[in-house]
Amino acid sequence: MTRVIHTGDTHIGYSQYHSPVRRQDFLDAFEAVVDDAVDGGVDAVVHAGDLFHDRRPDLQDLMGTISVLRRLDDAGIPFLAVVGNHESTRGGQWLDLFERLGLATRLGDEPVVVGDTAFYGLDHVPVSRRDDLDYAFADHDADYAALVAHGLFEPFGYADWDTETVLTESDVAFDAMLLGDNHTPDTAEVADTWVTYPGSTERASASEREGRGYNLVVFDADTAGGDDRVEIRRRALDTRPFVFVSVELREGEGESRVRERVREFDLAEAVVHVEITGEGDPVTPAAVEEFATDEGALIARVVDRREVDADGEVDVSFADPEDAVRDRLDEMALSTAARDVERTVREDTVSDANVRETVKRRVEERVDGDGDLDAFDAVEAGGDGAESDADGDEWDGGGAEPNGDASEPTEPNTEPEAAEPEDSDPASTDGQVSMEDYL
Structure with a gap:
């Protein structure tokens, strides 16, 4: 029998709502x-990608992550992981650094056996490169086998990866696929194989309303019972509370009614989302947000969805103006490459002096390095051109957009390409570090 915790999409370093408290929440989750893994004495922690939110995490996020991984190492629990799209770099991966430190094992096409289960890995691969994959994995002699992968797999929402193709073309018969990228927890059976997402460990978006958690996966026919060889159980995490307040204003009702409705909830240290609809009087979002924070909320965000002057629906977040920019971009038929350029211009991690050179380099990488000319084709508004927002992240303009890093990740199980050139001015990284500093 092998018992593992299956987690992923931890997005360490994400300053959601530009809040340092929220940033710490992601590391705390x-x-x-890891606390549960140590207390429960599991055989391994399996991470399905996007350990970090950004491919250039700040030093404080790296140090915090290393500290947590050392707890696992001290308990003799291996950390097995793959690389997600958010953290992927064109050179060595942060996961490689942790492996050199003896704190992690990067899964690939060779089996890593824990107990009586062989684990394999498949890093995130862009859609444009998947036709070249042969899903060739080395043999194993363990009782069970699991593939850990990062991507949007069928039959789950926003899928762009054919799960049955992976399973039927693979050289190994997998008992389970342990996935990451989709922040919604779910489990299904495909080609007699259990396929599951644990969801994100913290709410990276207001759309992630249900509680956060992870999977406890047991590989044991006797435990699972029946014809099953794998048992998957959901475990909850105690994370930052999110409070959702819906207010439908009738004619003559206004801000006082909104405040009255907000008072009905326990706002202590919570992230509060207020949505206003109806036919009532105008409401000043900033005033409601200030009222909610005075009532104890950590962060308050107000969205007024009512029509104003026949100009259509209004959906503006005064707590996070980046949301309004992102919503406008979703309405435009921008190509993947165009979104890449737009991201680069607004990235917190690229100094103004380096924007022109960074944009030039990234376009050249697509044309000369990958030959990915499809990335320059316009896409349907709200479609896949943003490399998919299926994981529900609220991209804050810094670093990588959800499901779409500015540079596409390295092919899994291949030698990494040359590392990205660093900015000539060390201060331009704004406290962030690159793989070249370590590898």
Whole structure:
């Protein structure tokens, strides 16, 4: 029998709503998973990608992650992982650094056996490169086998990866696919194989309303019962509370009614989302947000969805103006390459002096390096051109957009390409570090 915790999409370093408290929440959630692993004496922690939110995490996020991983190492629990699209770099991966430190094992096409289960890995691969994959994995002699992968797989929402193709073309008969990328937890059976997402460990978006958690996966025919060889159980995490307040204003009702409705909830240290609809009087979002924070909320965000002057629906977040920019971009038929350029211009991690050179380099990488000319084709508004927002992240303009890093990740199980050139001015990284500093 082999018992593992299956987690992923921890997005350490994400300053959601530009809040340092929320940034710490993401690291705390990962630490809570490790606490459960140590307390429960599991055989391994399996991470399905996007350990970090950004391919250039700040030093404080790296140090915090290393500290948590050392707890696992001290307990003799291996950390097995793959690389997600958010953290992927064109050179060595942060996961490689942790492996050199003896704190992690990067899964690939060779089996890593824990207990009586062989684990394999498949890093995130862009859609344009998947036709070249042969899903060739080395043999194993363990009782069970699991593939850990990062991507949007069928039959789950926003899928762009054929799960049955992976399973039927693979050289190994997998008992389970342990996935990451989709922040919604779910489990299904495909080609007699259990396929599951644990969801994100913290809410990276207001759309992630249900509680956060991870999977406890047991490989044991006797435990699973019946014809099954795998048992998957959901475990909850105690994370930052989100409070959702819906207010439908009738004619003559206004801000006082909104405040009255907000008072009905426990706002203590919560992230509060207020949605206003109806036919009532105008409401000043900033005033409601200030009222909610005075009532104890950590962060308050107000969206007024009512029509104003026949100009259509209004959906503006005064707490996070980046949301309004992202919504406008979703309405435009921008190509993947165009979104890449737009991201680069607004990235917190690229100094103004380096924007022109960074944009030039990234376009050249697509044309000369990958030959990915499809990335320059316009896409349907709200479609896949943003490399998919299926994981529900609220991209804050810094670093990588959800499901779409500015540079596409390295092919899995291949030698990494040359590392990205660093900015000539060390201060331009704004406290962030690159793989070249370590590898």
